[in-house]
Amino acid sequence: MSTPAASLALRKTPLNALHRRLGAKMVDFGGWDMPVEYSGLIAEHLTVRNSVGLFDVSHMGDMQLRGPGSLDAIQHLCMNDASRLQVGQAQYSAMLYPEGTFVDDVIVHKLGENDYLIVINAGTREKDYDWIRAGVSKFRSHVSDYSDYYTQLAIQGPRAAETLQKLTSIDLSTIKFYWFRWGTVCGLPNTLIARTGYTGEDGFEIYIPSDEATSERVWNEVIEAGKEFGILPCGLGARNTLRLESALSLYGHEISESLNVFEAGLDRFCKLDKGPFIGSGALQKVLAEGGPQKRLVGLEVIERGIARDGYRVLDLEGRSPIGYVTSGSPAPFLKKNIALAYVPREYDVPGREVSVEIRNSPVKARVVPIPFYRKPKKQA
Amino acid sequence: MAYPANYRYTREHEWIEVNGSAGTVGITDYAQNSLGDIVFVESPKVGDKVEKGKVFGSVESVKAVSDLFAPVSGTVTAINEELAGSPEKINTDAHTAWIMKIELSDPSEVDSLLSVEDYEKFIKEETGH
Numbered sequence: 323m324s325t326p327a328a329s330l331a332l333r334k335t336p337l338n339a340l341h342r343r344l345g346a347k348m349v350d351f352g353g354w355d356m357p358v359e360y361s362g363l364i365a366e367h368l369t370v371r372n373s374v375g376l377f378d379v380s381h382m383g384d385m386q387l388r389g390p391g392s393l394d395a396i397q398h399l400c401m402n403d404a405s406r407l408q409v410g411q412a413q414y415s416a417m418l419y420p421e422g423t424f425v426d427d428v429i430v431h432k433l434g435e436n437d438y439l440i441v442i443n444a445g446t447r448e449k450d451y452d453w454i455r456a457g458v459s460k461f462r463s464h465v466s467d468y469s470d471y472y473t474q475l476a477i478q479g480p481r482a483a484e485t486l487q488k489l490t491s492i493d494l495s496t497i498k499f500y501w502f503r504w505g506t507v508c509g510l511p512n513t514l515i516a517r518t519g520y521t522g523e524d525g526f527e528i529y530i531p532s533d534e535a536t537s538e539r540v541w542n543e544v545i546e547a548g549k550e551f552g553i554l555p556c557g558l559g560a561r562n563t564l565r566l567e568s569a570l571s572l573y574g575h576e577i578s579e580s581l582n583v584f585e586a587g588l589d590r591f592c593k594l595d596k597g598p599f600i601g602s603g604a605l606q607k608v609l610a611e612g613g614p615q616k617r618l619v620g621l622e623v624i625e626r627g628i629a630r631d632g633y634r635v636l637d638l639e640g641r642s643p644i645g646y647v648t649s650g651s652p653a654p655f656l657k658k659n660i661a662l663a664y665v666p667r668e669y670d671v672p673g674r675e676v677s678v679e680i681r682n683s684p685v686k687a688r689v690v691p692i693p694f695y696r697k698p699k700k701q702a
Numbered sequence: 703m704a705y706p707a708n709y710r711y712t713r714e715h716e717w718i719e720v721n722g723s724a725g726t727v728g729i730t731d732y733a734q735n736s737l738g739d740i741v742f743v744e745s746p747k748v749g750d751k752v753e754k755g756k757v758f759g760s761v762e763s764v765k766a767v768s769d770l771f772a773p774v775s776g777t778v779t780a781i782n783e784e785l786a787g788s789p790e791k792i793n794t795d796a797h798t799a800w801i802m803k804i805e806l807s808d809p810s811e812v813d814s815l816l817s818v819e820d821y822e823k824f825i826k827e828e829t830g831h
Binding site: 358362559563626630652 | 738
């Protein structure tokens, strides 16, 4: 087998030393030295589906917009309708180029009137910051980059609430999915506790001070609190397979500067009726011209083989290329080989069969509904 | 994990245990550790010819697929059927979970492979510590 060369001068989160002490396998993720796995990807993945896992997601960026024009600025910059947000509520959204393609996908939190927090991806942090700064310049709003001020921890899985509840006086059952509150966590007052995540499970993301001592203390307290549930530290490997089973988009894969909102199937987060915003004109044109020509679909590989990122999708006969895989992997919980792929829209029909070119051979796959995995409804 | 002193190694992280003209081939602990959870092993068939330095199969983990390179040339005499159902055996003990057995066509090829000392030195250089 062959192995990749090591990279230099990577950025580190405040928990970098702890990850190394835990023996995590580290990788370069968008310029960050991040843990890809600790005990093993499959074990970590299953622990999040069945119980609870803890992730360091401090590489995510945090941009705060303040000032009387902040809502207008966000409405201009983002495709979802932020005017519908109440204080304490968050929404999935995206910033678009004038072409209707993606600058990045984001989560917008309404912290207060005229006060918003936009959580952005790590790999696009500088680009996003410049884009936001340019975008808000004509509004009465000021953007501050708080990315380095927070350590962001994600506590994810069906036992996440029970785990975190031990460490806070806030009644977590009062926080609905995609809402947040401030409360004392591990003795730290005014900690932002959001019921958000990227795993397809229930869970929370907390934002704590980014000094190493505090970050490690809170990490260890969460691990201690989750011990009775078999909590595991989880790396980006499991984060990726969890989000893939749940068909959540990843920048640079399902969404990018060359793919538009309708192709990516994110229509429901795009509110063309809210008024003009960057990219809305181009998207209206796409609709007027009959909609997107290609679509993101879920594939299940039905013959032996694992579809991986970048592989070509062929017609069923395995002759002509029709599309490509954006993310593909064995799915540890579903125990199937799954993929997200772009194909011509006439192929966006569950049950339709295609081939994926796996190491020079066509392997049969079937279009299936996404998400591949949906968390079970809560028992009363 | 200790690397057996009686095995020889490749720079592509395969091991071979040679007994006369019979060889047993697998991947090293370093290889399984870099791959992570292994979910599939693509083996050759009994009777297939393999050629030194050429691809004879692949291992797939959740994260990646990696080619397997033959340490020496020869003819496949057996494959480890157990790996079809339990590929994770390679993660558990890479140095006993063999992938194929071969009849060497030129046993002198073994001389060009790394000794355990050379291999351990090689992976220290690869990991940079």
